[in-house]
Ligand SMILES: [Zn+2]
């Protein structure tokens with residue numbers, strides 16, 4: 001990303017799992033990156049709740065609480081609860097509710 005103030009290099013800051021803001025390496029400006037105006041690109045980035053991800057085909061996956069495998073999430077992203085005990089993949093006997 002490019003800084004809107006000085007044209008310098010802007011990078012994300014914060015822990016990898018929770019990037020909080022961007023900062024310019026040259027002038028230190030916070031969240032000053034030039035935003036790509038391509039509307040289509042930003043629409044593709046949808047926010048998934050913690051614990052969910054999308055695979056290459058766009059299907060939503062959750063991580064099994066038992067074995068840690070990623071399995072398809074059959075419901076809506078809003079229905080997912082990160083701490084729910086039923087977040088099991090069902091792929092083996094120990095992964096059944
Ligand atoms: Zn800058």
Ligand SMILES: [Zn+2]
Nearest residue numbers: 064067089095
């Ligand atoms: Zn499992």
